[in-house]
Amino acid sequence: MTVISETEAHFTANSARDKHPLPATRNQAEHAVGAASAESEEVVRLHHVNRRFGTTQALKDVSLTVKRGEIVGIIGRSGAGKSTLIRCLNGLERPDDGIIEIEGNPITGLSEKQLQSVRSRVGMVFQHFNLLSAKTVEQNVALPLKIAGYDKAQRKARVAELLALVGLEDKAAQYPAALSGGQKQRVGIARALAANPALLLCDEATSALDPETTRSILALLQSLNQKLGITVLLITHEMEVIKKVAHRVAVLNGGEIIEEGPVWQVFAHPQSALTRTLLSGLLPQLPEALAEKLSQHRAGEAIYSVHYAAQDDVGQARQGEILTLMAAELAGQFRLIQGGVDHIQHYAVVRFFFSVPVANAESEQNILHWLQQQQAHVELIGYVTGHA
Structure with missing residues (x-):
């Protein structure tokens, strides 16, 4: 009733x-x-x-x-x-x-x-x-x-x-x-x-x-x-x-x-923890085996996540363009861990994870500075010793 x-x-x-x-x-x-x-x-x-x-x-x-x-x-x-x-x-x-x-x-x-x-x-x-x-x-x-x-x-x-x-x-x-x-x-x-x-x-x-x-x-x-x-x-x-x-x-x-x-x-x-949780099934995530090794102790490799959005040019997806440029300009200075690209409302939405050796502070600063110039959102999520 x-x-x-x-x-x-x-x-x-x-x-x-x-x-x-x-x-x-x-x-x-x-x-x-x-x-x-x-x-x-x-x-x-x-x-x-x-x-x-x-x-x-x-x-x-x-x-x-x-x-x-x-x-x-x-x-x-x-x-x-x-x-x-x-x-x-x-x-x-x-x-x-x-x-x-x-x-x-x-x-x-x-x-x-x-x-x-x-x-x-x-x-x-x-x-x-x-x-x-x-x-x-x-x-x-x-x-x-x-x-x-x-x-x-x-x-x-x-x-x-x-x-x-x-x-x-x-x-x-x-x-x-x-x-x-x-x-x-x-x-x-x-x-x-x-x-x-x-x-x-x-x-x-x-x-x-x-x-x-x-x-x-x-x-x-x-x-x-x-x-x-x-x-x-x-x-x-x-x-x-x-x-x-x-x-x-x-x-x-x-x-x-x-x-x-x-x-x-x-x-x-995504600004809130809840939104990031709701998106967890749709966006690339750090591999579980690597996530379990994360530490806040600065040693080994620094692990970063990157969120980036770029408007598609007349419907042509700029798929992974930031990664292509990054690889070309900063070759050998970082290790790509995992990532992906999605297309939402004529925007290419990219998320990826990379690592850089803590011992190579110059490379780390070069990469962060370059990503900031691309207006990418970069977050340090922790450190791991050795490769996952």
Whole structure:
């Protein structure tokens, strides 16, 4: 019962039909999004938001803006406050203090009836799909439109358009039980888009899916963002998801945003220990056998890590360019241990580890000076005696 009532809380949101008319075609939908863009640059604004449950502070002084057309990821471990944040955004939770605005309209302090018109601008995609098993795909997608009072012809036209948009035009008459997990999530996305929202909230939308299906759903979200200009706020605990689709990322820990910025920048220069931990599976790491030998006693070899980001030139990746230059200009002065390059938002993001003999202080200084000139972030992580 709880799941259905939470889902229907979003469906009943579309009573303000005269304010946001339902586009009958995709062209009209795109025109409506373009018109709305002129109204407000910021789709979401949180300003010093706090939410407490007894002695537990689920959100602590959270401030964040999401601009129209952005895909912004909110990442954090279980218990970080992600679910509370998303429930505050869709009006299912009320913050104790602070300001939340959707398209410039404050939602804190609104009555349940007043919240309905705000929710009409917010689509919700759930982790476990939340489809009604007794209704067909077509009926599930049409449900928010039916509740809002659209006639049968309008509903049928809009549902057909949406199912084509998510690649399920041949599944309209099927029931959820006959669908795969990825197909169910596509139905959930189509339903969330039914009333042409300005904002799509995705709450762990891929965490119940296998890796291949996850990739297809993320590609769909990217496509919808590009075709419709829809703003997406993605709640996840998977940094891989952030890397694939988000433009910006905010790291949530203990109810606080501890780091925020463009995805490429956060990958290239993670500031917090938590962010570095979340990235550990995606970025090259020091070999375990070598890490176990690390000491703070200056002897043997000094081990350094390097983070570096360079913008790709007209889409041509500058793969490993810093290593090529380093090897050419400082040949024989260092030993490369491990490294790799990734490409995020037209940036080549490089991380590698190298060592230099402590006895050769001149080489060490030459290398550090050269890397600083390249605007690379260099960190001494310890010393080892002998080779790993």
